[in-house]
Amino acid sequence: MANPNKPKKLPETFEGGYSALPxxxxxxxxxxxxxxxxxxxxxxxxxxxxxxxxxxxxxxxxxxxxxxxxxxxxxxxxxxxxxxxxxxxxxxxxxxxxxxxxxxxxxxxxxxxxxxxxxxxxxxxxxxxCKLPPTPRRAKPINKKLEKPHDDRNSVTTAIVSVSISPSTITVAENVLLLASSTTTTVNNVVNTNTYSKKPKRVVGVIGKSGIKKPIAQTPIAGGVAV
Structure with missing residues (x-):
């Protein structure tokens, strides 16, 4: 016969071990x-x-x-x-x-x-x-909103640069950024103004670079006389 004084099992009682914190x-x-x-x-x-x-x-x-x-x-x-x-x-x-x-x-x-x-x-x-106050928590980090840098690549800006001009090239001072240029630049910051080159026309009878005068071609004419 069941003991009537035995406490009834609660419906939400957990079976097995557990950690109790009052x-x-x-x-x-x-x-x-x-x-x-x-x-x-x-x-x-x-x-x-x-x-x-x-x-x-x-x-x-x-x-x-x-x-x-x-x-x-x-x-x-x-x-x-x-x-x-x-x-x-x-x-x-x-x-x-x-x-x-x-x-x-x-x-x-x-x-x-x-x-x-x-x-x-x-x-x-x-x-x-225990009479201690609550333990101080670590303060939250302040998130500063960083401003996006302005992109000047598409803006029209006048750049003042110091250059030394020679007959064929323009040498640009270091740390200078050319924002707009119609010339071509080498890796050594030397700007070449000759965007294209043409072969010089050959002129008959003109002294060449070697210093030797080139003979003028004779043109035959009627009667066999050379001009």
Whole structure:
């Protein structure tokens, strides 16, 4: 026969283990004033609580990495949780002493074996006595609207440049941008004004570049007399 005094199972009860965080803690300034990163780390810590190991929970990097915590900011968040009295350190680890151990302050510690504190050192309920103001959040970065630079490539602008003129080329001073030009420019900032070249006409009887006078071709005429 069923026990009539046995409490009925609630329809929304969860089967299996879960992490419990009392509403009184969640509504207190010690928790509400903590940063989001500190709250997230607290949930990672209470994941280890099983009802008999408070004071023996840890924040070992290997365990944190397994649960998706890879940020180096856990040290800042851990210090914040201690300052706000949500957790307390129960053992100081080392090379041959294992990791640091912690306890949440809303639960009792039933086993002090292997810890660096005793029952007199542990202050259960310290979270309720926290009077710290909310932890300052990082200010949002100011997004300054950058003005789009004006594109002068299609604008008509008069450019004043200093040039040295020779019979065949115009040498442009360095760091001068020609916005509009009908000449052609070489890679050495030398502007060639001869956009095209024509071969000079050959003139018969004119002294060439070699200095030798070229003979004038004789044109035959009627009667066999050369002119």
């Amino acid at each position: 509403h009184s803690v969640q509504d207190n300034l010690s928790f509400t004033g903590a940063t989001d990163k500190a709250k997230s780390l607290l949930f990672a810590l209470i994941r280890q609580v099983n009802g008999k190991n408070n004071g023996h929970i840890h924040l070992a990097p290997q365990w944190l990495k397994k649960h998706g915590y890879t940020s180096s900011s856990i040290y800042v968040s851990r210090a914040e949780l201690i300052d706000r009295a949500l957790i307390t350190q129960t053992r100081w680890g080392g090379l041959n002493n294992g990791p640091n151990l912690y306890a949440v302050t809303w639960l009792a510690i039933s086993n002090f074996v292997g810890l660096d504190i005793d029952e007199d050192d542990f202050q259960r309920g310290a979270w309720a006595r």
